[in-house]
Amino acid sequence: MPRKEERYYLYFLIPATAILMLVGLVPLFPVISYTLYEMSAYVPVTYYVGLRNFKMVLTDPNIQYSFAVTFFFTALSLAVQIPIGLLIALFISSPFRGREAFQVIFLLPLAIPPIAIGLAWQLLLLPELGPITYYILHGIFGIDYRYMADFWSAIAAILITTTWRWIPFVALGLVPGLMSIPPDMIDSAKVDGATYWKTFRHIMMPLLKFPLMLIVFIRIMDCIGIFDEAWMLTQGGPGWTTRFISIEIVKKVISESNFSLSAAETLVALYIAIILCWLILTVMRRGRLAEVE
Numbered sequence: 001m002p003r004k005e006e007r008y009y010l011y012f013l014i015p016a017t018a019i020l021m022l023v024g025l026v027p028l029f030p031v032i033s034y035t036l037y038e039m040s041a042y043v044p045v046t047y048y049v050g051l052r053n054f055k056m057v058l059t060d061p062n063i064q065y066s067f068a069v070t071f072f073f074t075a076l077s078l079a080v081q082i083p084i085g086l087l088i089a090l091f092i093s094s095p096f097r098g099r100e101a102f103q104v105i106f107l108l109p110l111a112i113p114p115i116a117i118g119l120a121w122q123l124l125l126l127p128e129l130g131p132i133t134y135y136i137l138h139g140i141f142g143i144d145y146r147y148m149a150d151f152w153s154a155i156a157a158i159l160i161t162t163t164w165r166w167i168p169f170v171a172l173g174l175v176p177g178l179m180s181i182p183p184d185m186i187d188s189a190k191v192d193g194a195t196y197w198k199t200f201r202h203i204m205m206p207l208l209k210f211p212l213m214l215i216v217f218i219r220i221m222d223c224i225g226i227f228d229e230a231w232m233l234t235q236g237g238p239g240w241t242t243r244f245i246s247i248e249i250v251k252k253v254i255s256e257s258n259f260s261l262s263a264a265e266t267l268v269a270l271y272i273a274i275i276l277c278w279l280i281l282t283v284m285r286r287g288r289l290a291e292v293e
Contacts, residue, residue, distance in 0.1 A: 031267060035053045035267060036049065037049060037260055039260045053260050053261050057264045062240065065240065065243070066244060066245045067245055067269075070224060073159070073223060073226070074223035077166075077223050082219075086208075088171040089178055093175050093178040106168050117228070118229040121157070121161040121229070127145070133146075147234075151241040158242065162229055169218075173215045176211070177212075181204060181207050210284060224269060230242060230246075236248075245265065249265050252265065
């Protein structure tokens with residue numbers, strides 16, 4: 001049981017907890033009710049359909065594709081951004097002249113609205129006018145890159161855009177963990193003849209496990225809900241190929257006015273995100289218990 005002083009400090013959490021409950025849970029109940037009815041702007045009559053909308057979410061091939069491409073992009077983003085962010089974090093954690101100024105400039109992409117980032121990269125990647133595609137890829141390397149030509153070109157454009165935005169978060173999120181490693185441990189490993197790779201693998205990585213998993217946790221949540229950059233670049237195209245689940249939900253609401261099915265898709269995506277969060281937190285908790293034992 002918490003002591004009297006600890007209970008006193010817990011009282012200060014009540015306003016923040018109340019706001020989170022109000023913002024996070026209260027809107028969830030109307031969404032749940034929408035899934036149980038057939039609601040559309042084109043049909044004035046609302047009638048009860050039970051779990052039919054959830055059945056459509058789980059059986060419709062187009063919706064299944066949206067979930068599949070979302071999870072594929074999530075895995076691809078983690079495979080690219082985590083190693084690059086870790087390499088940059090290793091560079092930033094080493095002392096060099098102007099490190100503080102570099103960190104401030106390096107952090108700027110996180111301060112830019114994602115919709116503006118998507119528009120900026122759309123202009124940069126225009127085949128006829130974009131500085132990257134026309135002057136660098138085509139002018140110097142002779143590569144004719146059109147990001148709306150096929151699925152892989154579109155995915156590459158979205159991946160480059162989101163990587164440019166989120167690499168600072170990954171790198172600077174790992175820097176405190178790297179700088180908290182006791183220098184004596186690194187020096188002892190060098191004295192024992194350990195190479196840099198062995199030092200990194202057996203000393204740095206175990207101590208970075210929890211910060212790294214926290215960053216993976218946040219990035220998974222963001223990738224599942226990716227919308228702004230993808231919408232500005234492709235709007236789900238070419239065709240349906242990059243129609244992430246967020247774009248699928250928005251188009252269901254705006255283009256088709258199918259509020260019930262979009263609400264069911266939202267809840268299924270939320271349930272999947274909760275399960276992934278639970279799995280990551282379980283792994284982190286078991287790792288801490290193993291270290292204590």
